[in-house]
Amino acid sequence: MGAAMVPVWAVASQRVKRVVTSRYVPLVALGAAYSFLVMMLNVPIPDGTSAHAVGAVLIAVLLGPWAAVIAVSVALLIQALFFGDGGVLAYGANAFNMAFVMPMVGYGVYRALARGASLTARRRAIAAGVGGFVGINVAAFVAAVEFGLQPELFTAADGTPLYAPFHLAQSIPAMMLAHLTVAGPVEFALTAGIVAYLQRANLAILRINHPGLPALGGGGLRLRPILIGLAGIVALTPLGLLATGTAFGEDGPDELNLHKYDLSSVPHGLQRYSDFWSHSVLGGYGFASGEHPVVGYLLSAVTGIGLIALVVSAILLAVRRLSAPGAGRVA
């Protein structure tokens, strides 16, 4: 994982340097110190306790995604080396999840949702919050996949897992449950709250990464009804479980009504490829054990949405970068 981060760091430092030149070192250093402290701030949650946020998407919104990559990486290094939090060898994986995947995905979501909104628009603050929510959940999903692959890849001769013991079907629900219910909303609250506060109290700070954006006007698109509607659709996905019968050939060749198509046997090619996808993560849209079908179905839906959001935001980011005037510049 560390090897994957080397080119990312190289690109990030080139991009940040090109924009801020000699201010690069103090700016990113202070950004890293800030990132470390944001991870330390306790955010109160309704049960009376408090939780931490990561703040990677926040820094991406304030300073740009590439500066966030470096700032969060340095903050994680200080944590790993000096305070012994998180293993030294896990540093590469941690940096990939929290310093690369999270700010990039979150920033992509933020840019997509805040498109055309003025600097002080409420939609911009909510877009930053949603970016934080999606960013941390996609990062958690990636981390869960990293965990879950470990028992497949590294086991002793007698089958004892050498590293993380949980399989994908166990690690993904465990990670996603915690992040969708607690860590994600905390990230949303902090990211949206800070942007909203800066909109009221210190607009100059928001201008750093949004030069030339009008302070007022814009708005337009009402976000809340769309989000509520989407959430409703997600919540209703288990309805499909009530339906009888199956979608055409969706589950496997053995469910095909062969007589209907004047076939005497399952076509050879179909038979061969039908087993190809049988190793999927949430097979049959549920847990491998088949327990809790509704929970499994919902989780599959949310996971799928997260994945789609990842792909869509990556495409959006790429399109924006290519189509922006003076392509290659950090916004």
Next chain:
Amino acid sequence: MSAAGGRTPRWLLEAQPGLCPCGCVGRRSRRGFLDATLAGAAKVRGEALLGEEAAERPGRLQRLDARAKLVAALALIVAVALARSVAVLATVAVLAPALAVATRIEVARFLRRVWLVVPLFTGLIALPATLSVITPGDMVLPLGHPFGSELGVTAQGLQGAALIVLRVGASVSIATLLALSTPWPALLAALRSLRAPRAFVLVAGMAYRYLFVLLGVVEDMYVARKARGAGTANRGIAGARAGRASVSAAAATLFARAYGMADDVHLAMVARGWRGDARTLRPGALPRIDLLYAVAAILFALLAIGADHALA
């Protein structure tokens, strides 16, 4: 001595239930976000201070060149990561506190920093893996049939969990020894001489320096807020919402301060001749004895891997 009327007001003479700071009188409330953050800040400061103090002591490890220590620590951590036998990992985990004693690091603090934290986080994650649901195998401690099928702790599950906890504990032990015996600037210089990018090392050094300046800003803000009586606005959903708004405001203000500080620091650097390219001190030659120690650590790491292959 007494009030204008010539007598002490009655409310001063009446006994009242004291507001005991320990929370033993009256309603106890869970520690709010202000206290949790302040405690976290104090812990960061305390760890850093004690670490710097330990790194100054005339111990064996402290005297070694940081480059030798960094290479040795990396070799040992790689060995720990590759090991697959409980015995080898346990040996490293036991040798590390012995080394702490030999190099004048308080062993109690060392153990607290490693073995209070690791079982709490890693152990908690590994705990469900001891059950037969996750790791099927020979049942050691049956726990009945709560979900219809038999549930219990399996030998294979226990071994897997022990591997994880020991592996993390051993590698955190090595990293903690390195951190407690080496001042941060020396560690960064060592990273630089091992070809870490110059700008990255410079950023990490400055980030560490200004981390404590910004920490002071956070502490000031939070103590001031506590002094203004935030303790009551801490309960229920509305309290949590107000609290979140306050954290957001504090974090936003902190960012504004950090950004202003970055500008000031930049101007001060330019005034001192900074032109955008980082320079670092050229480290001197590595003393032979330090080189010897590093080679010995690498040999030990190889030995551990060899022993591990023989055992597993």
